[in-house]
Amino acid sequence: MNILFNFGVAAGILLATQTAGGAQAQPLDAFFSSQPFTILVGYPPGAGYDMYARLISRHIGAYLPGKPKVLVQNMPGAGSLSAANHLYNIAKQDGSIIGTFSRGITMLPIIDSTGVRYETLKFNWIGSPSSEVSLAIS
Secondary structure, X not given: OHHHHHHHXXXXXXHHHHOOOOOOOOOHHHHHHOOOEEEEEOOOOOOHHHHHHHHHHOOHHHHOOOOOOEEEEEOOOHHHHHHXXXXXXXXXXXXXXXXXXXHHHHOHHHHOOOOOOOOHHXXXXXXXXXXXXXXXXX
């Protein structure tokens, strides 16, 4: 539960700072309460990342301004590459949507850029519900 609390606090702080430009016309409470907060998952329902997203979705709304309704949207495909591309190119950039996809997706442009339509360094990492080690050896 401590990890979940820390994730919620970190997400709230990051979102508050990142969405200030997109939500200047209204206070953050009004912005977040006027629309659902969405967690985009790059895997099908029942997969590990989906279970984490659903667990987080039950609690994160309490830590966001306006206590918005939180939705989980699954977008499986290409080992979560479809979700990463969607999050970067199509999803609203106003702080109302975050994504969870393979940890290795950030290194994919270095390994094989086929199908990659995002810049890894422009994604913002806000937390993780687990501790995994990623390793690249050449």
